[in-house]
Amino acid sequence: MKKLFYSIALSVLVAAGSSCKKVDNYAAPNVTLKGTVTDAGNGKSLQTEQGSGTRIKLLEISWSANPTPFYISSFQDGTYQNTKLFAGKNVISAEGAFVPLVQVDNTGKTIVDKSQTVDVKDVTTVNFSVEPFLRIEWVGDPVLNADGTITTSFKVTRGTADPNFQQNVSDVAVFVNSNNYVGNNNYDNRYTPKLGGNDANNSVGKTLSLTTLGGALPGKRSYFIRVGARVSYGLNYYNYTDVKEVKVP
Amino acid sequence: MKKYTYTILAFLLCWTTACKKLDTLPPSIVKDDDVFATAAGIQAYMSRMYSELPIEDFRYSPERGLNMFWIISPTSATTGEALSRDQNGSMQENTGLSTWGDCYRVIRDANYFAETLPKYASNFTSDQVNNWLGEARFVRAATYFALVKRYGGVPLVDKVLNYPEQSIEELKIPRSSEEKIYDFIGTDLDYAYTNLPETNQAGRASKYAAAGFKSRAMLYAGTIAKYNQITLVDGGGNRLCGIPAAKAVTYFKAAYDAAALLDGKYSLYKKAWAAGDKNAQYLNYVNMFFDASSPENIFVRQYHYPESVHGYDAYNVPRQLMGANGYSSEVNPTLDFVELFDGFPKNADGTIKTTTGGKYDLYTNTVDIFANAEPRLRATVVLPGDVMKGVSIEIRRGIYTGPTAGGISPLLPAGSTAHYPTDNIVQSANASQTPYKLPNGTTMNPAGLSGYFTGDGTNSVSGFSIRKYIVPDKPTSEVLENRSDQTWIELRYAEVLLNRAEAAVELNALGQSDKSYLQDAFTQINAIRERAGADLLTGTADLSINVVRKERKKELGFENKQYWDMRRWRVADKEQNSTIYRTLMPFYSANDGKYFFDARLDERNSRYTFDVRWYYEQIPQGEIQKSQNLIQNPGY
Numbered sequence: 001m002k003k004l005f006y007s008i009a010l011s012v013l014v015a016a017g018s019s020c021k022k023v024d025n026y027a028a029p030n031v032t033l034k035g036t037v038t039d040a041g042n043g044k045s046l047q048t049e050q051g052s053g054t055r056i057k058l059l060e061i062s063w064s065a066n067p068t069p070f071y072i073s074s075f076q077d078g079t080y081q082n083t084k085l086f087a088g089k090n091v092i093s094a095e096g097a098f099v100p101l102v103q104v105d106n107t108g109k110t111i112v113d114k115s116q117t118v119d120v121k122d123v124t125t126v127n128f129s130v131e132p133f134l135r136i137e138w139v140g141d142p143v144l145n146a147d148g149t150i151t152t153s154f155k156v157t158r159g160t161a162d163p164n165f166q167q168n169v170s171d172v173a174v175f176v177n178s179n180n181y182v183g184n185n186n187y188d189n190r191y192t193p194k195l196g197g198n199d200a201n202n203s204v205g206k207t208l209s210l211t212t213l214g215g216a217l218p219g220k221r222s223y224f225i226r227v228g229a230r231v232s233y234g235l236n237y238y239n240y241t242d243v244k245e246v247k248v249p
Numbered sequence: 250m251k252k253y254t255y256t257i258l259a260f261l262l263c264w265t266t267a268c269k270k271l272d273t274l275p276p277s278i279v280k281d282d283d284v285f286a287t288a289a290g291i292q293a294y295m296s297r298m299y300s301e302l303p304i305e306d307f308r309y310s311p312e313r314g315l316n317m318f319w320i321i322s323p324t325s326a327t328t329g330e331a332l333s334r335d336q337n338g339s340m341q342e343n344t345g346l347s348t349w350g351d352c353y354r355v356i357r358d359a360n361y362f363a364e365t366l367p368k369y370a371s372n373f374t375s376d377q378v379n380n381w382l383g384e385a386r387f388v389r390a391a392t393y394f395a396l397v398k399r400y401g402g403v404p405l406v407d408k409v410l411n412y413p414e415q416s417i418e419e420l421k422i423p424r425s426s427e428e429k430i431y432d433f434i435g436t437d438l439d440y441a442y443t444n445l446p447e448t449n450q451a452g453r454a455s456k457y458a459a460a461g462f463k464s465r466a467m468l469y470a471g472t473i474a475k476y477n478q479i480t481l482v483d484g485g486g487n488r489l490c491g492i493p494a495a496k497a498v499t500y501f502k503a504a505y506d507a508a509a510l511l512d513g514k515y516s517l518y519k520k521a522w523a524a525g526d527k528n529a530q531y532l533n534y535v536n537m538f539f540d541a542s543s544p545e546n547i548f549v550r551q552y553h554y555p556e557s558v559h560g561y562d563a564y565n566v567p568r569q570l571m572g573a574n575g576y577s578s579e580v581n582p583t584l585d586f587v588e589l590f591d592g593f594p595k596n597a598d599g600t601i602k603t604t605t606g607g608k609y610d611l612y613t614n615t616v617d618i619f620a621n622a623e624p625r626l627r628a629t630v631v632l633p634g635d636v637m638k639g640v641s642i643e644i645r646r647g648i649y650t651g652p653t654a655g656g657i658s659p660l661l662p663a664g665s666t667a668h669y670p671t672d673n674i675v676q677s678a679n680a681s682q683t684p685y686k687l688p689n690g691t692t693m694n695p696a697g698l699s700g701y702f703t704g705d706g707t708n709s710v711s712g713f714s715i716r717k718y719i720v721p722d723k724p725t726s727e728v729l730e731n732r733s734d735q736t737w738i739e740l741r742y743a744e745v746l747l748n749r750a751e752a753a754v755e756l757n758a759l760g761q762s763d764k765s766y767l768q769d770a771f772t773q774i775n776a777i778r779e780r781a782g783a784d785l786l787t788g789t790a791d792l793s794i795n796v797v798r799k800e801r802k803k804e805l806g807f808e809n810k811q812y813w814d815m816r817r818w819r820v821a822d823k824e825q826n827s828t829i830y831r832t833l834m835p836f837y838s839a840n841d842g843k844y845f846f847d848a849r850l851d852e853r854n855s856r857y858t859f860d861v862r863w864y865y866e867q868i869p870q871g872e873i874q875k876s877q878n879l880i881q882n883p884g885y
Contacts, residue, residue, distance in 0.1 A: 052860060052884075068873060069881070095884075108486035185858060189827040190664050214664050232478055235861045235884050236822070 032123040033058075034081035037074060037094050040129040041159055045078035046098065047226075047240040049183040054096030056080050056126075061117075062088040076183065077242065087121040097230065097237035098130035099160050132159035133231045134169065134239040139207050142225050142246050148216025150176070150246050153209045154227045159239070167231040171238075172200045174210045180224045180245070184238050190214045191223075200229070219248045285369040291381060294362060298388045299452060299550070300557070301355050303348065303395035305809040306550050306737035307559040307718075312336065314346035318731055321564055323580050324809045329830050329857060331580045331715070331807070334706040337855040339825045341863035342399060349872050352392050353406065359389040360409045376446075383444030387454040387462070390437035393430055394466050398813055399866045401481070401882065402427040402489040423878040426487040428496065431470040435503060438463040442510070451541065451551055451736075457514050458548040461740045463507035464748040469817050471500035471755060476819040479864060481883050489880060490865050498759050501752040505766075508749035511547070515742040517780045518545040527624050530782035534628035538718050539735060545742040552734035560730040562723055567631060567642045567714040568680070568707060569698035572728030578699065580807065581711035582630045584831035584848055589803050591784055592622035601833065601848050608656025609845035615644065615835045618846060624782035629806055631714035633697075633835050638721060643697035644709050646834035646847070647676035648685050653840040660836075660847055666829060666854045668703075674836070678704030687839050701834065710853065712833035717807050743780075744810070746773040747801045754794050767792060774800055816864055825859040 037054050039046045048054040054074040060067050074080040074096070093101045093115035103112040118126055139153040152174045158166065173194040175187040193210040195203060217223060223246045228238040274280065284290040303315050305324065312322040326333035327340050342348060362385045370378050396403045404422040412420060425433075441459035449455040474497035481490035492500075518537040523529040537543055552558055563572050564579045571577040584601065594602035594610070603610060603618075612618055616634030619627070631637050633644035649657065651673030660669055669676070675685045677696040684692035700708020720735055750773040753766035767789045774792065775785050777800060786792060798818065802811055815821040829850040836845055862884035873879045 052862070066877065068877065104482045104484075106482055106486060106488065108482050108484045184826070185860075187827055189829070190666070192827075215662075234479055236478070 029084045029086045031085040031087045031121055032081065032083045033072070033085055033092075033120050033126065034079070034123070035126040035128070036079045037096065037098075037128045037130055038078065039098075039135065039159065040131050041135060046096070046130060046132055047242050048074055048076055048078055048096055049185055049228075049238060049240065050076040050181050052185055053183070053237060054078060054080075054094060057093050057095060057115075058120075059091040060088045061091055076181065076240075085120060088119075089117065090120050091115050091117050092120075092126050094128045094130065096130075097134075097239045098132045099162050099165050100234075101128065101130065131162065131165075132239050133165055133167075133233065133237075134204075134229045135159040136227050136229055136239055136241045138227075138241055138244070142244055144246055144248060145211070148219070148248070149212045150217065150223065150225065150248075151209055151211045152225055152227060153207060154241065155205070155207045156203050156227075156229045157205055165231070165233065167233045168201045169204055169229055170200060170232045170236070171196055172203050172208070172229040173227070174212070175226050175228055176212055177224050178221065180243050182224045182226045182243055183240060184228055191217060203229075217248050222247050281365055281368075285365055286372055288373070288377070291366075294358075295381070295384060295453065298355060298358050298362070298385075301351065301358075302388060302391055302550075303352050303355065304391070304550065304737075304739045305812070306739065307552075307561045307733070307735075309809060310336075311340050311342045311812065314343060314348060315351065318558075318560060320560065321576065321579050323564075324812050325580055325582075325807050327857075328811045328815060329583060329824065329828070330586045330802075330811055331582050332711045332830060332832070332851060332853075332855065333579050333581065334710060334853075335579060337853070339821070339857045339859045339863075341860070341866045344867050344869055347869075348399065349396070349869055352396050355392045356389055356406055357409060359385045359392070360407065363389075364409055379444040380446050380449075383441040383456075383459070384449075384454055386437040387441040387445065387459050390434045390441065390459075390466070391462060393434050393437070394462070394469075397427060397430040397434070398469060398817070400868055401491070401865045402430055402487065404876075404879070405430065405433060407433075421876040421878045423483065423485075424487070424489045424880060427473070427490060428470075428488065428492045431466060431492070431500070434466045435463060438466070438507075452549055454548060457511050458740060460507045460510040461547045461745045461748075464504045464745055464752070465740070467500045467504035467507060468748045468752055469813070471497050471504055471752065472817045472819075474500055475755065475759075476817070477864070478819070479861075479883060481865075481880065483880055490882060498756065498761060501755045501759070502761070504748055504752040505756065508745050508752065511742065511745050515547060515745070516544045517742060517746075517776060518543045519780055522780060527621075527782055530624035530780070531627045534625050534781065535716065535721060538738065539720065541736065543738075543741075546736075546738050547742060547745065548738075548740040550737045550739060552736065554732060554734040557734070558731045559733050561718060561735070562720055562728050562733045563730045565715050566719060566728055567637065567644075567699040567709060569640065569643065570638060570725055570728065572725055572732075574730050576730065577707060578709050578714055580715040581709050582713040582715060582807075583711050583851075584713075584833045586802075586806060587626065587630060587632075587713060587833070588831075589799055590623045590626040592626065593619050600831075601846070603833075603846040603848050604659065606656075607658060609659070609847070611838065611841055611843040611845055613843055615844050615846075616641075617844075625803065627716075629715075629717045629803075631716045633712055633833070637714075637716065637719070638723075638725075642699050642714060644699050644701065644712055644714070644835060645695075645697035645844075646701045646712075646836050647674045647695050648687075648693065649674055649836045649838045649845070650685075650840070653838055657838060657845060661849060664850065666850045666852070668852060676701075676703050678702060680707075685839075687842075689842070693837065697835075706853070710832070711830075711851070712835065715807060738808075743777055743804050746777055747797070747804060750774050751794070751797045751801070754792060754797050758794065770797065777804055815859075819864060821859040821863070822861045825857040828857045829854060830857070 037046045056072040058070040072082045101114040105111050135157050137155050142150050142152040175182050176191040177187045191212045226243045227241045230238045308316050310320045310322050310324050322336035325331040326336035402424045405425040438459045442456045445456035474492040477491045479490050482488050521533040564576045568577045596602045619632045631642050675695040679702045682694040702708045750770040753770040757766040771789045834847045865882040867885040
C-alpha cells in the first residue's frame with residue numbers, strides 16, 4: 001500500500017516537473033526613454049517638484065487605440081529617464097506647471113495637441129519645449145544676514161502670453177529645507193516665508209526679497225533654498241527656481 | 250479489500266434512486282418569492298441595504314475603509330481635529346480599499362429591489378410599496394453621494410445590469426459628468442421625499458432624512474461649483490471633474506430649500522438644557538448623543554451587542570480608563586481644535602494664553618484654566634483634569650523641578666519642535682512610573698495617569714482626550730473591542746441648520762436677495778450657539794462664510810464630516826501644507842506646587858500635507874482594468 005502511494009506521488013511529481021518545457025523567455029524590458037522639459041522662453045530646463053511635479057505621459061498605441069496611460073515622473077531639474085520600457089509606438093506628452101500640451105474644450109474636442117508620436121526603441125530621446133505659467137529668476141544669491149536669517153531676492157514673471165493661462169498668482173514661497181529635495185511637498189514651515197492673496201498676485205514683475213522666519217537659523221549646517229510660485233489653475237502646480245545651498249557656520 | 254468494494258458499490262447504488270427531480274434549486278438559495286412575498290422578507294432586504302450603506306460612522310477611517318471594526322487610525326487624525334499615534338498625516342482614502350466596488354453592489358441591490366418589488370405589489374398596500382420604493386431610492390442616492398464626493402463623476406447605473414444578456418462592451422459604462430451625478434442624487438431624493446413616510450423605524454429613512462441628505466448633497470455641489478479649479482472633460486464633452494461656476498446659485502438654492510423642509514419637524518436637543526447654567530448645557534450636550542428619543546436625530550445607524558458592534562469606546566477612552574484589550578486614546582483633540590472655542594484666556598491672535606510677561610501663568614489644578622470654557626467644548630473634549638466616569642482625567646507632561654523665583658520662563662523657544670530639555674524636568678517613558686519626591690515630602694508620579702509618556706505614545710499625545718460619543722457610564726470591564734453599541738447619528742438637525750446657514754451666506758455672497766438670507770443664517774447660527782452655551786452673534790454684520798465654517802467645525806467635530814468639508818471648500822491644501830498641529834502640555838512645578846501650561850507644536854513632529862490631487866481621489870486601477878472606458882482623475 002505504502003509503496004503504491006509513494007510511486008504514485010513520485011510519478012505525479014515527475015510529471016509536474018517535466019511538464020514545464022516552455023520557459024518564459026520574453027526578453028526583459030531594456031529600452032530607454034529620456035529627455036528634458038525645457039522652458040521655451042529661455043531654453044533652460046524647467047525646474048519642478050520631485051514626485052508631484054512634471055511627469056511624462058505615454059500612450060502605447062501599438063496594440064490599442066485607447067490604452068491606459070503610463071507615466072514617468074521627472075527629476076526636479078526637469079529631466080526624465082526610464083531604462084526599463086518595452087519597445088513600441090507611443091504618443092508622448094508632458095504634464096506639469098506649464099501650458100498643457102493637450103487641451104480639451106468643454107465640449108470634449110481636442111483644441112491643442114502638441115504630443116509627439118514616437119517609435120520608442122533602444123535609447124530614445126524625446127524633449128519638450130513648453131511655456132511655464134510663471135518664470136522665477138534669482139536676483140543674486142541668497143544672503144546670510146548678520147542676525148542669522150537668510151534673505152532671498154527673486155523675480156516672478158509670466159511665462160506665457162496665452163490669455164487662457166493668466167490666472168491669479170495664489171502663492172509665492174521661498175522654500176527652505178535641510179536637504180536638496182526642497183519644494184512645496186518637502187520643506188520646513190518654521191523657516192519658510194510665504195506670500196498669499198493680493199501680496200502674491202501683485203508680486204508679478206517686481207523684484208522681491210523675503211527673509212526666513214523664526215529668527216536666527218540653527219547653525220553648523222546647510223540650508224537648501226528654492227523659490228516657488230503658482231497660479232490657480234488645475235492641480236495648482238508650482239513653478240520653481242533651481243536649488244541653492246547656503247551654509248550657516 | 251473485496252468487502253470495501255461491496256460497501257462502496259452499495260453506497261453508490263443508493264444515489265441512483267435519489268434523483269427524482271433534477272431541475273430544482275438548492276434549498277439554501279433564497280429566491281425572490283421568499284423575500285418579496287412578505288413584509289418580513291422585505292425588512293430583511295432593507296436591513297442588508299442599510300447596513301451596507303456607505304456612511305462614515307464608528308466603523309470608518311480613510312486608512313481602513315467602510316464597515317471595518319478595527320478603527321485605530323481615526324478620520325479625525327487626518328483632518329487636524331485630533332492627533333493619534335497611528336495616523337500621522339493627511340491622506341486620501343486608501344486606494345487599496347474596495348469602496349468603489351462596494352458602492353456599486355449597494356446600487357445594484359437598490360436597483361434590483363426597485364425593479365422586483367412591483368411584481369409583488371399585490372401582496373401589499375400601495376402605501377407600503379411606495380414607502381419601500383422611496384427607501385430604495387434614498388439608499389441609491391446616499392450611495393451615489395458617497396461615490397461623487399470621492400471621485401467626481403462616476404458611471405451612472407440606474408437599472409440592474411445583466412451578464413451575459415448584455416455584452417461586456419455594453420457594460421463598460423463610461424463616467425458621467427459630476428453635475429449629472431449630483432442632479433441624479435437630487436432627483437432620487439426628491440422621489441424619496443415624496444414617497445417616504447413622515448416617520449420610520451429607527452435606522453431607516455423618513456421623508457425628512459431624504460430632505461436632509463438633499464441639503465447636504467446640494468451644498469457639496471454648490472461649493473464645488475464655486476470653489477473647484479480642477480477640470481477633466483472626456484471626449485464627449487462631459488465634465489467628469491468640476492461643475493460650471495454658473496450652477497452654484499442653483500445648487501445653493503436647492504440646499505437651502507431642502508433644509509427648510511425640516512422646519513418645525515425637528516429641533517435641537519435641549520432636554521436638560523437651562524439658560525445660563527453651563528453645567529446643564531454641558532450635560533445636555535453630552536446626553537444628546539445617547540438619547541434614542543432625541544428630536545434632533547434625523548437619520549441614525551443603530552448598533553446592538555452582540556450582533557452588530559463597534560469598538561469606539563475601547564479605542565478612544567483616556568489611558569487611565571483603558572480596557573482589557575490594551576487600546577486607548579487614539580483620538581486626542583489638537584490645541585488648534587480647542588482654540589476654535591471661547592471661554593479661556595487667549596492672546597490677541599486667538600491662541601491660548603499661557604504666559605504673562607514672558608513667564609508661565611500658574612494654576613492650582615489643570616482644569617482651572619478652562620473653568621469658564623464653552624459647555625460644548627467640555628462636552629466634546631476631555632480637558633486636562635476634567636471628570637469622566639467619576640474620575641479626574643490626569644494629564645501631565647512632567648514635573649518641573651527648576652528654580653521658580655521670579656517666575657518660570659518658557660521651556661522652549663516659540664515654534665520649536667524639539668523635545669523638552671531634561672535638566673529641570675522629570676518625565677516618564679511609560680505607564681510604570683517611578684514616583685518623584687516633592688519638596689513637601691509627598692510623592693507624585695512624573696506623568697499623569699493618562700500621559701504624557703515619552704516612550705510608547707499610548708496616551709494623550711495632545712494634552713486632551715475625546716469625550717464626544719464615549720459612553721459616560723460604561724464600566725471598564727466592558728471597554729473592549731467589539732463591545733460598544735451606541736447609535737451613530739449620521740444626520741442630526743444641527744447639521745441641517747448649518748447646511749442652511751452656509752447655503753444662505755453663499756447665496757447672499759452671490760448677490761441673491763429673493764429671501765433675507767443673511768438674517769436667516771444669523772438665526773440658525775445663533776440657535777446652535779445658544780444650545781452650545783457659546784457667545785451669540787450680535788448682528789448679521791458679524792456673519793461671514795468663515796464664521797459659518799468655524800461653527801460647523803465646532804459643532805460637527807469628530808463626526809467624520811470635516812474630512813469632506815475641507816475637501817469641498819478646497820481649503821485642505823492650504824490648511825495642511827507642511828503643517829504641524831499644536832498641543833497643550835501641563836507641567837507641575839514642584840517648588841510652586843502649581844501647574845503651568847506649555848502650548849507647543851506636536852512634539853512627535855507629525856507633518857500634514859494635503860496633495861491637491863486628492864480633491865478627486867484615485868479611481869482604483871483594478872476598476873479601470875475591468876472597464877477601460879473609465880478615465881482616471883487628473884494627476885494619478
